[in-house]
Amino acid sequence: GNSVTQMEGPVTLSEEAFLTINCTYTATGYPSLFWYVQYPGEGLQLLLKATKADDKGSNKGFEATYRKETTSFHLEKGSVQVSDSAVYFCARGPNSGGSNYKLTFGKGTLLTVNP
């Protein structure tokens, strides 16, 4: 079935450090890909998305590129802030035109940014 494998945390960085959180997905079909962020005590919010190969999603300084050749959607940010401390989830949507309606989430990566 569809699956998402996400880099396990926790990840601890100093402010202004470079961030990468790896995410790979199963290659069946052409799914949309998402990164969600969950701040403490809150629900999940969409951070960015990409709907086809080579698309780059970006938001709040975060970026991720849909790489079909490596089935990856790694999250990056050049300079993290304390306020970026949260849990980050990679997710894949159903295949385009497919009948599987379920979203598939990675296990989440806890990021802590220290001042």
Add this chain to the structure above:
Amino acid sequence: NAGVTQTPKFRILKIGQSMTLQCTQDMNHNYMYWYRQDPGMGLKLIYYSVGAGITDKGEVPNGYNVSRSTTEDFPLRLELAAPSQTSVYFCASRGVNTEAFFGQGTRLTVV
């Protein structure tokens, strides 16, 4: 914009009690989902629905029931609460070509 609204936000249940977690969305989304999130863990899918009158089991459906009588509402029912159901529950909805929108969660403790 209301989006996805869950009630209650917090609840403490005694073992064996029952309750319904409410979820409603105002975006006319066909697809709705219930997840549970245990401390320090990812999301596990309990049930989902692809439209009014249609529901299906996810990964961890035991001990729960759902119904989808309208497009807007997707309540989750716990019949005989057990300590293993202590968790944070999230409802989500999605349109055909949109991302998922999540509610703020219901923190449930069973004692």
